[in-house]
Amino acid sequence: MTGASPPEATVGASTIGLDANIVVGREDFELRAQVRVGPGEVLAVLGPNGAGKTTLLRALAGLLALREGHVEVGGARWDDPAANLFVPTTDRRVGLVFQDYRLFPHLSVLDNVAFAARARGARRGVARTGAAQVLERLGLDSLAARRPDQLSGGQAQRVALARALASEPAMVLLDEPLAALDARTRLEIRTELRRHLSAFAGPSIVVTHDPLEALVLADRILVLEEGRIAQTGTPSEVARRPVTEYVARLMGLNLYSGCLAGPGRIVLDGGGELRTATRSVEDLAEGSRVLAVLSPGAISLHLGELPQGSPRNVWTGTVSGVELLTDRVRVAVTGAPDALVDVTAAAVAELQLSPGQEVRLSAKATEVTAYPAP
Numbered sequence: 001m002t003g004a005s006p007p008e009a010t011v012g013a014s015t016i017g018l019d020a021n022i023v024v025g026r027e028d029f030e031l032r033a034q035v036r037v038g039p040g041e042v043l044a045v046l047g048p049n050g051a052g053k054t055t056l057l058r059a060l061a062g063l064l065a066l067r068e069g070h071v072e073v074g075g076a077r078w079d080d081p082a083a084n085l086f087v088p089t090t091d092r093r094v095g096l097v098f099q100d101y102r103l104f105p106h107l108s109v110l111d112n113v114a115f116a117a118r119a120r121g122a123r124r125g126v127a128r129t130g131a132a133q134v135l136e137r138l139g140l141d142s143l144a145a146r147r148p149d150q151l152s153g154g155q156a157q158r159v160a161l162a163r164a165l166a167s168e169p170a171m172v173l174l175d176e177p178l179a180a181l182d183a184r185t186r187l188e189i190r191t192e193l194r195r196h197l198s199a200f201a202g203p204s205i206v207v208t209h210d211p212l213e214a215l216v217l218a219d220r221i222l223v224l225e226e227g228r229i230a231q232t233g234t235p236s237e238v239a240r241r242p243v244t245e246y247v248a249r250l251m252g253l254n255l256y257s258g259c260l261a262g263p264g265r266i267v268l269d270g271g272g273e274l275r276t277a278t279r280s281v282e283d284l285a286e287g288s289r290v291l292a293v294l295s296p297g298a299i300s301l302h303l304g305e306l307p308q309g310s311p312r313n314v315w316t317g318t319v320s321g322v323e324l325l326t327d328r329v330r331v332a333v334t335g336a337p338d339a340l341v342d343v344t345a346a347a348v349a350e351l352q353l354s355p356g357q358e359v360r361l362s363a364k365a366t367e368v369t370a371y372p373a374p
């Protein structure tokens with residue numbers, strides 16, 4: 001599948017894991033998404049606030065009933081309104097991990113992890129033995145006797161994952177699992193989480209705001225916007241060929257839409273044009289709708305004459321903002337087209353860049369990646 005897959009596309013090839021066609025309404029919001037996740041596959045769901053990510057997880061977990069469609073996991077139907085079928089959450093084999101972990105405060109770590117087996121009717125000793133094995137596997141055995149208020153954020157997150165895995169789920173659903181952690185712990189746990197999810201045999205879905213988390217954790221990314229699938233693809237497809245402004249911004253790219261007006265020449269919808277050296281658009285007919293991305297680091301800013309051997313794309317603009325990032329300065333330029341440009345702090349000083357400043361922008365045609373618009 002390419003990164004430019006159409007809306008409501010199907011995700012993943014296998015049908016043995018999760019196969020869902022989700023239609024749910026919440027007052028004036030409607031989510032419509034077809035989602036397939038293969039066994040052992042990790043799907044990251046990315047999207048802006050209010051896109052419907054949590055609604056999607058809640059529908060899969062049985063915390064919200066479908067209006068239409070179906071949810072099937074490992075061949076078992078969990079929701080199918082047309083057949084009047086709805087399996088309640090407690091009877092769905094789902095391992096849930098929430099942002100705030102939701103550990104039971106009055107239970108020890110061991111009993112938190114043993115909870116699902118107990119709820120299914122296992123005897124206390126049996127449930128605890130199973131829980132102890134999971135804790136050991138995750139390297140958490142030393143925490144077994146503690147209560148949740150005696151855990152750090154990172155430890156609580158690990159215990160929450162242990163509890164989810166100990167329930168022997170058919171599917172694992174994680175809602176912003178690393179959001180409550182500080183940056184350093186997040187990095188550590190992200191790596192561990194990747195390992196544990198890779199070892200899990202069923203489908204997993206991770207909801208996240210963080211593009212890096214999606215890129216690192218997932219085999220496949222699904223982008224939700226306003227209750228619809230905006231894009232699906234492997235992390236590298238989505239990172240290289242975003243199809244919406246939201247994804248382009250997340251990936252730190254300038255995204256332009258326009259029409260092919262000759263070989264390698266794109267007339268942009270918002271004004272201006274770009275030359276591209278992308279081979280794959282050469283076969284497209286003139287007039288075809290295309291998207292083009294240009295990295296902020298591939299654009300240069302100039303005040304006077306351009307250096308010799310000028311690149312193919314040159315245009316003028318006005319600096320509208322200058323923002324210091326950790327290792328570079330991001331300059332917003334208004335023009336035809338608008339662009340975000342990354343320069344060094346030295347360049348900002350040398351060019352005396354500040355809002356209102358007129359600049360010339362240049363970028364090589366080889367840096368402009370174009371592809372058919374979905």
Ligand SMILES: Nc1ncnc2c1ncn2[C@@H]1O[C@H](COP(=O)(O)OP(=O)(O)OP(=O)(O)O)[C@@H](O)[C@H]1O
Binds near residue numbers: 050051054
């Ligand atoms: N209990 C509810 N009743 C009615 N509408 C709701 C309810 N919960 C959420 N919504 C609406 O459903 C839409 C999707 O919300 P949802 O929480 O799924 O988004 P999200 O992508 O998870 O957002 P965020 O990243 O902010 O958590 C929003 O428009 C929201 O206002």
